[in-house]
Amino acid sequence: MNLVGYVIAVTPNLPPITAQLYEYVFAANGVLIRAKRSGIEVMWVIGKCEIRGLANIEPICIWYGERVPRSFLDRMLGEAQNTENEILWYLWQENDWVISKPEQMASPSSVAPTYESLVNTDYEKALIEVHSHADMAPTFSEQDNADEQGFRIYAILGWVNSRPTISVRIGLAGYFCSIPAYMIFEDFDKHPIKDIHEYKY
Structure with missing residues (x-):
C-alpha cells in the first residue's frame, strides 16, 4: 500500500481510497485531494484547471458520528x-x-x-x-x-x-x-x- 495515491477520474465513480495518507484525483474540473480517517472523509479541489476527457468530480466532506457537544x-x-x-x-x-x-x-x-x-x-x-x-x-x-x-x-x-x-x-x-x-x-x-x-x- 502506497503512502500517497494518484487517481485519474475517467468516470464520476471513483475507486475506494487505498493510499495510507491521501490521494490526488485528476478530474475535468482540476486536481483534488482526498482522504479518509476515523470520523471524517473529505475531497476538495486544490488546483483549478480544465482537463479535457475526464469526469467532473464534486467535493465532499462527510462527517461520521456525533457533532461536538x-x-x-x-x-x-x-x-x-x-x-x-x-x-x-x-x-x-x-x-x-x-x-x-x-x-x-x-x-x-x-x-x-x-x-x-x-x-x-x-x-x-x-x-x-x-x-x-x-x-x-x-x-x-x-x-x-x-x-x-x-x-x-x-x-x-x-x-x-x-x-x-x-x-x-x-x-x-x-x-x-x-x-x-x-x-x-x-x-x-x-x-x-x-x-x-x-x-x-
Missing part, C-alpha cells in the same frame, strides 16, 4: 475569556467526545504543546485542534499554515471578549478547505459564538 464550546470560550494568552485544545471521540488541554507554552500571540515527542499523546488522538486568538481576529496565520500539517479539523476562536467568533477548516498535508462551524459543533445556530463566514469584509 455545545458544552465544549462553552468551556473553550470561558477559558479563552479568562486569559490574555492563546490556548490550545485537542478533541476526539471515543464512546463520547473528549477534550484535552495539553501542557503548553503560551503568549498573547502564540501557543504550542510542550511534548518532547508526539508519539502516544493527545495530539495523535485528536480529530479536532482548536486554539484561541484572544481578542484578535480568528484568522489563520502563515505560522498556523506551517504548523497545521496533519489530517484533522482546525479551528480558531477569536474576538473572545467582544464578539466571539470561530473559523473552521479541514487540513490535509498542508492543503486547507474552510467549512461551516455547524458541520462540526452541535446546536451551533443557538450559540453566542458566530461563524467567521457571517461577517462580510
Whole structure:
C-alpha cells in the first residue's frame, strides 16, 4: 500500500481510497485531494484547471458520528475569556467526545504543546485542534499554515471578549478547505459564538 495515491477520474465513480495518507484525483474540473480517517472523509479541489476527457468530480466532506457537544464550546470560550494568552485544545471521540488541554507554552500571540515527542499523546488522538486568538481576529496565520500539517479539523476562536467568533477548516498535508462551524459543533445556530463566514469584509 502506497503512502500517497494518484487517481485519474475517467468516470464520476471513483475507486475506494487505498493510499495510507491521501490521494490526488485528476478530474475535468482540476486536481483534488482526498482522504479518509476515523470520523471524517473529505475531497476538495486544490488546483483549478480544465482537463479535457475526464469526469467532473464534486467535493465532499462527510462527517461520521456525533457533532461536538455545545458544552465544549462553552468551556473553550470561558477559558479563552479568562486569559490574555492563546490556548490550545485537542478533541476526539471515543464512546463520547473528549477534550484535552495539553501542557503548553503560551503568549498573547502564540501557543504550542510542550511534548518532547508526539508519539502516544493527545495530539495523535485528536480529530479536532482548536486554539484561541484572544481578542484578535480568528484568522489563520502563515505560522498556523506551517504548523497545521496533519489530517484533522482546525479551528480558531477569536474576538473572545467582544464578539466571539470561530473559523473552521479541514487540513490535509498542508492543503486547507474552510467549512461551516455547524458541520462540526452541535446546536451551533443557538450559540453566542458566530461563524467567521457571517461577517462580510
